[in-house]
Amino acid sequence: MPFQPLIRLVDDDADLRGALLFALRMAGFDAAGYESAEDFLSHDDCRRPGCVVMDIRMGGMTGLECQAKMPDAGFDQPIIFLSGHGDVEMALLAVKRGAADFLTKPVRVEKLAESCRRLCAWHESERKAAAEKRLARERVESLTPRELDVAREAAKGLPNKAIANALGVSEQAVKIHRSSIYKKLDAKSAVDIKACLDEAGIENAAAKAAADDAPLIRAALLPPDPDEAGR
Numbered sequence: 001m002p003f004q005p006l007i008r009l010v011d012d013d014a015d016l017r018g019a020l021l022f023a024l025r026m027a028g029f030d031a032a033g034y035e036s037a038e039d040f041l042s043h044d045d046c047r048r049p050g051c052v053v054m055d056i057r058m059g060g061m062t063g064l065e066c067q068a069k070m071p072d073a074g075f076d077q078p079i080i081f082l083s084g085h086g087d088v089e090m091a092l093l094a095v096k097r098g099a100a101d102f103l104t105k106p107v108r109v110e111k112l113a114e115s116c117r118r119l120c121a122w123h124e125s126e127r128k129a130a131a132e133k134r135l136a137r138e139r140v141e142s143l144t145p146r147e148l149d150v151a152r153e154a155a156k157g158l159p160n161k162a163i164a165n166a167l168g169v170s171e172q173a174v175k176i177h178r179s180s181i182y183k184k185l186d187a188k189s190a191v192d193i194k195a196c197l198d199e200a201g202i203e204n205a206a207a208k209a210a211a212d213d214a215p216l217i218r219a220a221l222l223p224p225d226p227d228e229a230g231r
Contacts (some may be wrong), residue, residue, distance in 0.1 A: 010122035136199035
């Protein structure tokens with residue numbers, strides 16, 4: 001069962017933390033409160049998608065310091081920083097370092113809820129895309145080198161006979177490899193094979209390499225410039 005999104009509210013002001021937690025839960029969010037950055041990093045479950053709402057200036061570890069430690073602790077959730085009017089420069093620095101948003105205190109609950117909803121949806125989408133890419137890579141890595149060669153040719157829409165000629169193998173060998181490829185990639189057609197290779201970055205990387213080499217190939221085929229040759 002996939003994890004449900006969670007809003008983490010990190011603020012050392014107990015009254016504000018309690019009020020915002022109540023408001024977020026009334027808006028339909030699952031929310032958890034932490035009195036310090038240290039408490040958050042030590043006890044939160046980074047596997048749950050969602051976002052972090054954090055005061056930028058707290059006693060002990062500051063919001064900026066917590067932001068810097070989050071990736072090493074396994075957190076990839078987007079951050080909404082809360083700042084006082086005197087902390088705007090610090091908040092702008094946080095955004096430059098990757099924070100998704102910042103809101104000035106006193107916080108408008110409607111604005112906070114809107115930002116949380118948008119960032120939760122974005123984070124779930126990013127997590128899903130990353131999981132699909134990871135699965136595609138695992139499937140492609142299960143192919144043997146010869147199966148990968150056949151898969152690349154099959155992704156071009158070539159029939160078995162053309163693939164056999166291109167690779168210098170028998171058509172029967174291509175059929176056997178192709179059957180194994182369909183099973184390993186959970187594919188039913190050449191279109192599915194191409195989609196899996198693209199998701200894993202195999203064909204995209206090959207296309208980029210070909211594009212990078214194209215100017216060199218064109219240059220090699222061009223006749224010499226008469227002016228250059230005369231120098």
